[in-house]
Amino acid sequence: MITGTPKPIEEIMEMVEPYDNIILAGCHGCVTVCRVGGEKEVQVLASTLRLAREAGGRTIKIREVSLERQCDPEYVEQMRPYVGDYQAVLSIACGAGIQFLAEKFTTTPLLPGINTGFLGVTERQGEWSERCQGCGDCVLHLTGGICPVTRCAKSLFHGPCGGSVQGICEVDKSVKCGWQLIIDRLKALNQMENYTKFKPFKGWSTARDGGPRRIIREDMI
Amino acid sequence: MKSGSNLEKVLAAGHFSVTAECGPPRGADPDIVRKKAAFVKGNVDACNVTDNQTSVVRMSSLAGCLLIKELGVEPLIQMVVRDRNRIALQSDLLGASAMGVRNILCLSGDHQKFGDDPQAKNVFDIDSMQFIHLVRLMRDEGTFPSGKKLEGAPKFFIGCAVNPFADPFEIRVPRLKMKVTAGADFVQTQCIYNMKKFKEYMELAKREGLHEKVKILAGVTPLKSAGMAKFMRKMVAGMDIPEEVIARIAAEPKDKQADKGIEMCIEQIQELKEMEGISGVHVMAIEWEEKLAEIIGGAGLLPRPVVE
Amino acid sequence: MVVGCLEGDCHYVSGNIRAKARVKRVYGILDRIKIGPDRIRMYNLSAGEGSKFAAYANEFVEKVRELGPSPINLVRAGQARAVSQKEAT
Numbered sequence: 312m313i314t315g316t317p318k319p320i321e322e323i324m325e326m327v328e329p330y331d332n333i334i335l336a337g338c339h340g341c342v343t344v345c346r347v348g349g350e351k352e353v354q355v356l357a358s359t360l361r362l363a364r365e366a367g368g369r370t371i372k373i374r375e376v377s378l379e380r381q382c383d384p385e386y387v388e389q390m391r392p393y394v395g396d397y398q399a400v401l402s403i404a405c406g407a408g409i410q411f412l413a414e415k416f417t418t419t420p421l422l423p424g425i426n427t428g429f430l431g432v433t434e435r436q437g438e439w440s441e442r443c444q445g446c447g448d449c450v451l452h453l454t455g456g457i458c459p460v461t462r463c464a465k466s467l468f469h470g471p472c473g474g475s476v477q478g479i480c481e482v483d484k485s486v487k488c489g490w491q492l493i494i495d496r497l498k499a500l501n502q503m504e505n506y507t508k509f510k511p512f513k514g515w516s517t518a519r520d521g522g523p524r525r526i527i528r529e530d531m532i
Numbered sequence: 533m534k535s536g537s538n539l540e541k542v543l544a545a546g547h548f549s550v551t552a553e554c555g556p557p558r559g560a561d562p563d564i565v566r567k568k569a570a571f572v573k574g575n576v577d578a579c580n581v582t583d584n585q586t587s588v589v590r591m592s593s594l595a596g597c598l599l600i601k602e603l604g605v606e607p608l609i610q611m612v613v614r615d616r617n618r619i620a621l622q623s624d625l626l627g628a629s630a631m632g633v634r635n636i637l638c639l640s641g642d643h644q645k646f647g648d649d650p651q652a653k654n655v656f657d658i659d660s661m662q663f664i665h666l667v668r669l670m671r672d673e674g675t676f677p678s679g680k681k682l683e684g685a686p687k688f689f690i691g692c693a694v695n696p697f698a699d700p701f702e703i704r705v706p707r708l709k710m711k712v713t714a715g716a717d718f719v720q721t722q723c724i725y726n727m728k729k730f731k732e733y734m735e736l737a738k739r740e741g742l743h744e745k746v747k748i749l750a751g752v753t754p755l756k757s758a759g760m761a762k763f764m765r766k767m768v769a770g771m772d773i774p775e776e777v778i779a780r781i782a783a784e785p786k787d788k789q790a791d792k793g794i795e796m797c798i799e800q801i802q803e804l805k806e807m808e809g810i811s812g813v814h815v816m817a818i819e820w821e822e823k824l825a826e827i828i829g830g831a832g833l834l835p836r837p838v839v840e
Numbered sequence: 841m842v843v844g845c846l847e848g849d850c851h852y853v854s855g856n857i858r859a860k861a862r863v864k865r866v867y868g869i870l871d872r873i874k875i876g877p878d879r880i881r882m883y884n885l886s887a888g889e890g891s892k893f894a895a896y897a898n899e900f901v902e903k904v905r906e907l908g909p910s911p912i913n914l915v916r917a918g919q920a921r922a923v924s925q926k927e928a929t
Contacts, residue, residue: 363873366911469661472640473695474769481769
């Protein structure tokens with residue numbers, strides 16, 4: 312899923328400073344799974360904002376909304392009948408969802424309530440970690456199912472570097488060395504020849520480096 | 533001759549070679565480089581100029597190389613792939629070669645989190661293995677990776693670094709083999725304190741015949757004090773300093789520790805001279821360049837041979 | 841006032857531990873929005889400790905009385921006074 316972390320409440324307070332009547336929009340997709348932008352989080356944030364405003368001698372009206380997804384037009388359109396009645400929308404969906412709302416409701420200011428993070432997995436409730444960079448040219452079959460672009464801090468294709476100590480990356484004690492993981496997996500799969508194979512230069516043009524990307528399915532248009 | 537560099541000639545003639553390291557200054561003052569070069573001159577076959585080591589911004593390696601070259605010291609440019617994409621790397625290779633730099637060390641580079649600019653963008657467009665391949669391609673095929681011909685191929689004696697003390701140990705020699713296959717002509721190792729582990733590494737390397745395919749220069753760093761040893765062991769990733777080494781220097785009173793460190797370094801070089809498969813030594817006397825003559829001379833390696 | 845079982849004795853195994861973490865989060869939120877964390881507190885009791893419950897409840901009520909009206913109630917009271925003053929004039 313796409314993960315994110317809540318923006319500090321002070322930053323959100325500053326963003327909503329000019330407004331007294333807003334929509335707070337959550338999403339039932341990824342951000343619900345990583346507990347940052349679902350219905351429950353909408354309720355907690357709305358309550359927090361109301362209390363904080365009132366303690367400062369003002370009020371704020373917040374319409375709490377939770378869409379199935381903020382990245383598909385059908386669900387976003389559900390807001391159209393009432394979005395014009397509000398001064399701004401504070402969204403705690405991922406950056407894609409927030410931007411999509413902004414595109415659809417061009418005269419309503421869109422405020423991001425979370426900092427969108429990475430494509431990741433749930434290690435356990437409360438802990439999520441990064442797995443994929445969306446490089447557009449997947450090589451997981453060559454590296455035992457572990458991504459060198461994402462899980463190696465230097466995106467090496469012939470790692471590990473000299474800073475790998477006891478399976479830990481030089482960047483931080485909590486970060487496992489991606490290449491140690493790859494080597495261990497290749498050994499378990501009896502595929503060590505994949506390790507010594509020379510890998511030609513990575514083509515980054517399929518990644519974000521080539522410019523904002525687009526996928527078209529001819530058979531669906 | 534692949535590059536015609538002095539280091540290549542000295543090694544080809546069968547001498548035990550010596551290289552050292554110069555860290556450029558954290559500023560634009562060329563005299564700092566010149567002062568270090570003065571200590572290096574006459575004591576080495578080539579001198580490395582580091583490239584923003586530990587991600588701390590310093591004067592560029594190429595500039596440092598040109599400054600020492602002016603004073604008659606053979607430069608060895610270090611290039612990391614941390615900060616430059618393949619376009620900049622190729623361009624810098626052509627520039628360095630045009631300016632007469634004939635030795636290069638191809639490195640990954642420490643992660644930018646270690647320096648003063650941890651917010652910097654992470655480049656790593658190609659890795660050090662692919663970089664070695666790139667330099668060899670341009671030198672030997674005379675083309676860009678695209679296949680287009682170069683208006684003058686760069687001439688480099690290509691080096692790589694290895695750390696026999698990093699994990700996992702079992703892939704360290706296979707990785708050296710990959711670097712040799714990619715095109716490395718010489719290797720400089722991370723500084724050695726654990727001679728036992730290093731000998732294990734060399735045994736495995738010799739089994740693959742690597743000592744005959746590539747020139748291995750063993751890295752040494754003289755210890756200034758027991759404190760320095762403890763600091764390095766704690767703070768530098770992939771540094772292996774055995775307890776006996778620390779105990780030996782710590783046994784001296786504080787004001788005698790530096791001399792002991794030099795003595796231990798000289799002993800170590802003498803031992804390395806006798807080891808099969810070791811073609812030279814890389815003396816990293818960081819911020820202690822003034823001791824180079826004493827160390828290299830003390831190990832019986834002066835004067836340096838002049839090979840035409 | 842949030843009440844949970846004694847630690848180690850939770851009928852739902854670790855529900856009281858989860859609750860503790862969540863109460864701590866609420867402290868943090870209330871503190872950061874300057875309401876102050878002291879108006880919420882968690883106590884651990886077993887179902888049979890009726891008199892302890894009464895004691896804790898009294899203690900907490902006293903504590904809250906000492907703290908006086910919450911910042912929000914102060915604001916609301918001030919606004920109510922302002923409104924009634926306005927109406928009087």
